[in-house]
Amino acid sequence: MNTMTEQVLTRYPGAGRDKLIPILQEVQEADGYISKEAVALIGRHLGVPASKIYGVATFYNQFRFTPKGKYHIMVCRGTACHVKGSADILERIERALKITAGETSRDGLFSIEVVACIGACGLAPVICVNGEYHGKLTGDAAEKIVKSYQQREATHGN
Amino acid sequence: MEQMIANGNMIPFEKGETVLTALKRAGIRVPTLCHIDCLPPVGACRICVVEDTATGQLIPSCSFPAAPGLSVATHSVKALKARKTIVELLLANHPDDCLYCDRNLNCDLQKLAEELGVRQRRISGERIAQFVDNSSPAIMRDPEKCILCGKCVRTCEEIQGVSALDFSGRGSKCKISTAFDQSLNLSTCVSCGQCVMACPTGALTERSSLREVMNALQDPKKTVVIQHAPAISVSLAEEFGLPAGSDIMGLMTAALKKIGFKAVFDTSFSADLTIMEEATELVERVTKKGVLPMITSCSPAWIKFAETFYPTVLPHLSTCKSPQQMLGAVIRHYWAGTQGIDKKAVYSVSAMPCTAKKFEAEREEMLVKGAPDIDAVLTTRELAKLIRMYSIELDKLEPAACDLPFGERSSAGKLFGASGGVMEAAIRTAHYLITGRELGNLVVAAVRSGVGLRETALTLNGLTLKAAVVSGLGNARKVLDEVAAGTSPYHFIEIMSCPGGCINGGGQPRGIDRENVKRRLAALYAIDAAATLRVSHKNRAVAELYEKFLGKPGGHTSHELLHTTYQARTDLL
Structure with a gap:
C-alpha cells in the first residue's frame, strides 16, 4: 500500500473531483512522482477513473510519472538560456544519458526535467543538479558535468 | 412549436x-x-x-x-x-494509406473529404509516429488515424461507464490514451467495442481473425464448423446494401456452406440450452436460498465489467457459459464424436455481433481439458468481409437451412439478440418448469419496450419472482450498486453490455444508428411472432442432447462443459 498517498488522502475526507489537482501536487511532493498505485488510490478516493486522472496530470508539465533519479538534472529552457543555446545543452545531456526529458535512467541514477526558467538568467545557459547550479555552459561542458557524476557513482557507489 | x-x-x-x-x-x-x-x-x-x-x-x-x-x-x-x-x-497529419485501411470505402472522414471535394493535400502537419496497440484480443487501436473527435472517450465514459480511454497530453501532443498510456489489455477496457462503433476513422477496429479462419478452411486435417449468433441474420444484410432489418438467415447459411464450412449451426440453439441451464440454476438458487439476485452471464463485456468494477457482485453471476461457449463445448465434446471426427480436428468458428466474444473465447476458464470451446470469433463485419473475399454473390444463392442437430432453435433463443430477450425466454421456460403450464401470452411486453431499466414480476405457484432488464453498462451501474449494497429487490437480472443488446453490439455494421437498431429489433420480434416453436424447453434437439449426452440440466457433464468461473480484476487501471 502506498502510505504516503494514503496520508495525503486522509487530509481530503469526502473530497470530489475538484480536489484532484491539489491532491496530485501533494502526492508528488511526498513521493517525488505520480505512481500507478497512487493514481489507483486517488481514483478510488475521489470516484474518478484512472484514465481521467492521467489525462489531467499529463495536461500539466509539473507532474512526472517516473521516480526522480538520484541525480535530478533540471535544464533551464527559459528565454535567456534558449538564446544562449540551451537546446543544444539539453540534447547533449539527453544523448549522454540515453534518456529524454521527463524520463529516468534504468539504473535510477539520472533524471532530466525541462524547466521554463530557473531564475539564474545571468548564468545562462544553466542547469541545476540536485540544487547545485552549473552556469555559462557549453555542450561539451554539460557533457563533462554528467560524466563527472557518473564517475562519482562508479568510484564511490551507493 | x-x-x-x-x-x-x-x-x-x-x-x-x-x-x-x-x-x-x-x-x-x-x-x-x-x-x-x-x-x-x-x-x-x-x-x-x-x-x-x-x-x-x-x-x-x-x-x-x-x-x-x-x-x-x-x-x-x-x-x-x-x-x-x-x-x-x-x-493534415492523417495517414494517406486509405487503400490499406480497414475503413476504406466505409470511413466517415474519407466520405466527408470526398463530399466536400478535397482533392489535394493543401495543409501538411507534423506527424507523430505512434505504435499500433494490438495487445487486446478484441480491439486494435491505431492512434495515427485518430482525429481526436473524442467519440470513443465519451462512449466509453458516458454510455458504458468504463472510462478506459481519455485525452492525455496537451496541444500538439494531445492524444487518446489509457491510464499511463498502457496497452488496452492492461486497462479497464471491457472489449465491448462500442468505441469501434463510434469511431469515424480506422483508429479503432476489431482484431481480425479472418486469416486464421481462411487458413483453417484450407487445412485438410481440420473440420471447420461455424455458428452464428441470433443477431447476425438480421444485421448482416446492411453490409450488402440491403435494408436494415432484413433477415437473410437462409442466404447467409448458403453462403457459409459455399465458402466451405462443413457445418453451419445456429447459436440460438445453445441459447435454448442456456435457458435450460440458467432456469434450473435460478430455481435452485430461489428454492435453496442461494445468492440472489442472479445475473445473466451471456455478455462477455459485462462479465469483464463485473470482474473489474464490481468484484463483490461476482457470486451473483450465473455460472452458465454464454451460448457461444456452450455450443463450442458441445460441438467439440459431443458432435465431433457423433461424426467420427477427432475432437481436436474440429476448428470451431463463431460469427458474433460482438468484439468481446473474441476476448471470451480466449479466457483460460474456457479451456476444457486443454482445448478451447471456440477457435476463432468473427464479427458481423468480418463475416461480411469473408463472404466478399470468397466472391459469393448473395443474390445468386438459394437459401439453405442450418445443419442439425444444432440448427434447431426456438424463437425464444433467437430473442437473445435483443436486450430483454434472455429474460423473456427465461420467463417462458421458468413458468413452464414451475407450474407445468405454458405462459398464456408468450410475449412479455414489460421487458420489451423502452430503454434503460425495465422491470417485471411473475407470480408462480404463490412465489413472486421480480426481474429486471438493463442494457448499456452505464445504465447497469445503478442496478449493480444496489446488488453490491444488498438492497436489490430483484431475483433475476439480465444485463447486456451494449445499449439495446447484441443487435447493437460492437461487432455490428459501423456507426451509431438507432433507427437501424430498431429495425433489427423489429425483425427479431417478427421472427418470434411468426414462429411455431417459441419456448426453449420444447426444443427437441436440446432435449435429445440431454438424453444422449448431458444428462440433466445442472448435472455433472453440464457443469464440466457448460459452466464456468470468474476472476476479480481489481488490479487494472
Whole structure:
C-alpha cells in the first residue's frame, strides 16, 4: 500500500473531483512522482477513473510519472538560456544519458526535467543538479558535468 | 412549436433543441463528426457549422440552441468552405494509406473529404509516429488515424461507464490514451467495442481473425464448423446494401456452406440450452436460498465489467457459459464424436455481433481439458468481409437451412439478440418448469419496450419472482450498486453490455444508428411472432442432447462443459 498517498488522502475526507489537482501536487511532493498505485488510490478516493486522472496530470508539465533519479538534472529552457543555446545543452545531456526529458535512467541514477526558467538568467545557459547550479555552459561542458557524476557513482557507489 | 429559418424556409423546433435537431427534423442534412445523437453536444470538431445569415458568423449547429428569429444558411459558400478547411486540417497529419485501411470505402472522414471535394493535400502537419496497440484480443487501436473527435472517450465514459480511454497530453501532443498510456489489455477496457462503433476513422477496429479462419478452411486435417449468433441474420444484410432489418438467415447459411464450412449451426440453439441451464440454476438458487439476485452471464463485456468494477457482485453471476461457449463445448465434446471426427480436428468458428466474444473465447476458464470451446470469433463485419473475399454473390444463392442437430432453435433463443430477450425466454421456460403450464401470452411486453431499466414480476405457484432488464453498462451501474449494497429487490437480472443488446453490439455494421437498431429489433420480434416453436424447453434437439449426452440440466457433464468461473480484476487501471 502506498502510505504516503494514503496520508495525503486522509487530509481530503469526502473530497470530489475538484480536489484532484491539489491532491496530485501533494502526492508528488511526498513521493517525488505520480505512481500507478497512487493514481489507483486517488481514483478510488475521489470516484474518478484512472484514465481521467492521467489525462489531467499529463495536461500539466509539473507532474512526472517516473521516480526522480538520484541525480535530478533540471535544464533551464527559459528565454535567456534558449538564446544562449540551451537546446543544444539539453540534447547533449539527453544523448549522454540515453534518456529524454521527463524520463529516468534504468539504473535510477539520472533524471532530466525541462524547466521554463530557473531564475539564474545571468548564468545562462544553466542547469541545476540536485540544487547545485552549473552556469555559462557549453555542450561539451554539460557533457563533462554528467560524466563527472557518473564517475562519482562508479568510484564511490551507493 | 416555435419557428426558425433555414435556407429561407421556416422550420419548426421545440424549446431547448439545437439547430442540428431542428434541421434534421426538417430533412436538411448537415454533416457531423464528433456528434453522438443520444449524448449532450460537445461542439469539438466544428464540421457542422452553418452560417447565421444575420451576422455572417459561423455557428456550430450541433450545440447552438435554436431560437425564434434565427436564420441560418446550411450550405452557403462560407459554410462549405469552412467545412472543407476543417477536413483539410484534420487530414493534415492523417495517414494517406486509405487503400490499406480497414475503413476504406466505409470511413466517415474519407466520405466527408470526398463530399466536400478535397482533392489535394493543401495543409501538411507534423506527424507523430505512434505504435499500433494490438495487445487486446478484441480491439486494435491505431492512434495515427485518430482525429481526436473524442467519440470513443465519451462512449466509453458516458454510455458504458468504463472510462478506459481519455485525452492525455496537451496541444500538439494531445492524444487518446489509457491510464499511463498502457496497452488496452492492461486497462479497464471491457472489449465491448462500442468505441469501434463510434469511431469515424480506422483508429479503432476489431482484431481480425479472418486469416486464421481462411487458413483453417484450407487445412485438410481440420473440420471447420461455424455458428452464428441470433443477431447476425438480421444485421448482416446492411453490409450488402440491403435494408436494415432484413433477415437473410437462409442466404447467409448458403453462403457459409459455399465458402466451405462443413457445418453451419445456429447459436440460438445453445441459447435454448442456456435457458435450460440458467432456469434450473435460478430455481435452485430461489428454492435453496442461494445468492440472489442472479445475473445473466451471456455478455462477455459485462462479465469483464463485473470482474473489474464490481468484484463483490461476482457470486451473483450465473455460472452458465454464454451460448457461444456452450455450443463450442458441445460441438467439440459431443458432435465431433457423433461424426467420427477427432475432437481436436474440429476448428470451431463463431460469427458474433460482438468484439468481446473474441476476448471470451480466449479466457483460460474456457479451456476444457486443454482445448478451447471456440477457435476463432468473427464479427458481423468480418463475416461480411469473408463472404466478399470468397466472391459469393448473395443474390445468386438459394437459401439453405442450418445443419442439425444444432440448427434447431426456438424463437425464444433467437430473442437473445435483443436486450430483454434472455429474460423473456427465461420467463417462458421458468413458468413452464414451475407450474407445468405454458405462459398464456408468450410475449412479455414489460421487458420489451423502452430503454434503460425495465422491470417485471411473475407470480408462480404463490412465489413472486421480480426481474429486471438493463442494457448499456452505464445504465447497469445503478442496478449493480444496489446488488453490491444488498438492497436489490430483484431475483433475476439480465444485463447486456451494449445499449439495446447484441443487435447493437460492437461487432455490428459501423456507426451509431438507432433507427437501424430498431429495425433489427423489429425483425427479431417478427421472427418470434411468426414462429411455431417459441419456448426453449420444447426444443427437441436440446432435449435429445440431454438424453444422449448431458444428462440433466445442472448435472455433472453440464457443469464440466457448460459452466464456468470468474476472476476479480481489481488490479487494472
